[in-house]
Amino acid sequence: MRYAIMSDIHxxxxxxxxxxxxxxxxxxxxxxxxxxxxxxxxxxGYGPDPSxxxxxxxxxxxxxxxxxxxxGASGEVDLNEFSDMARDSLIWTSQxxxxxxxxxxxxxxxxxxxxxxxxxxxxxxxxxxxxWEYLLTxxxxxxxxxxxxxxxxxxxxTHLPTIYLQASAKFNQPRVPVLTAHSRHVMEYGxxxxxxxxxxxxxxxxxxxPPCYAVTNMPxxxxxxxxxxRAIINPGSVGQPRDGDSRAAYVxxxxxxxxxxxxxxxxxxxxxxxxxxxxxxxxxxxxxxxxY
Ligand SMILES: [Zn+2]
Numbered sequence: 626m627r628y629a630i631m632s633d634i635h636x637x638x639x640x641x642x643x644x645x646x647x648x649x650x651x652x653x654x655x656x657x658x659x660x661x662x663x664x665x666x667x668x669x670g671y672g673p674d675p676s677x678x679x680x681x682x683x684x685x686x687x688x689x690x691x692x693x694x695x696x697g698a699s700g701e702v703d704l705n706e707f708s709d710m711a712r713d714s715l716i717w718t719s720q721x722x723x724x725x726x727x728x729x730x731x732x733x734x735x736x737x738x739x740x741x742x743x744x745x746x747x748x749x750x751x752x753x754x755x756x757w758e759y760l761l762t763x764x765x766x767x768x769x770x771x772x773x774x775x776x777x778x779x780x781x782x783t784h785l786p787t788i789y790l791q792a793s794a795k796f797n798q799p800r801v802p803v804l805t806a807h808s809r810h811v812m813e814y815g816x817x818x819x820x821x822x823x824x825x826x827x828x829x830x831x832x833x834x835p836p837c838y839a840v841t842n843m844p845x846x847x848x849x850x851x852x853x854x855r856a857i858i859n860p861g862s863v864g865q866p867r868d869g870d871s872r873a874a875y876v877x878x879x880x881x882x883x884x885x886x887x888x889x890x891x892x893x894x895x896x897x898x899x900x901x902x903x904x905x906x907x908x909x910x911x912x913x914x915x916x917y
Pocket of ligand 1: 633635667692694782784
């Protein structure tokens with residue numbers, strides 16, 4: 626089976642179309658069809674085409690989960706949780722969306738799991754704090770590895786293509802939630818309070834788990850971890866990459882060959898022109914060209 630995995634489209638329709646065309650091109654060249662597309666959230670926010678992106682994801686994606694911007698634009702999350710620039714953009718975005726598009730965003734789950742044999746969890750931020758956590762370090766990833774039941778977990782949110790690996794993993798090891806129900810609620814619904822410290826029982830699980838590390842040289846060809854390894858994989862962002870490369874990023878997962886990290890150039894000037902026409906902040910427009 627083969628799946629295209631995209632995240633953080635952020636209302637950038639030119640980038641989304643370029644990615645969909647690239648999925649076709651790769652699959653035609655390989656002579657293998659793409660069975661489904663999955664979306665890891667943040668379909669809207671920042672970009673000039675929220676409606677077109679929501680409709681495309683709704684029509685084309687078999688699975689999709691909510692991102693913080695999707696819930697911000699649809700009124701599920703308080704806009705005070707966002708930076709000024711993000712909040713302004715979400716107010717504009719929510720005015721563009723039709724009621725049925727808002728309903729689609731609202732109805733997204735904050736995590737979903739593909740059953741065996743695929744054995745994959747999908748979430749926007751992290752399995753610990755699905756909407757909000759940025760997985761940026763192996764230490765943060767270690768907490769995540771005890772918080773999902775499958776071999777693989779797909780995440781977005783940071784806009785950075787990333788792989789975290791957990792060596793010699795036993796998939797059926799006991800999983801202890803790292804956050805209490807209270808602190809999870811605080812993180813999801815807003816407050817200045819941070820995480821609770823892990824409890825003694827949680828620390829024991831963490832101390833006994835196999836080492837976790839980040840892959841530093843991202844693979845340029847099909848890549849699959851060793852059979853004993855689990856992985857957290859971030860495909861990067863379709864519509865607003867932040868790793869210094871302005872091309873749209875996504876991943877193809879082929880259950881035989883593994884994961885393929887793709888970069889795709891798109892008509893970036895057209896997107897920027899639409900943003901200028903709508904009077905968007907220049908910082909938002911320029912970051913697209915810089916890939917940051
Ligand atoms: Zn995002």
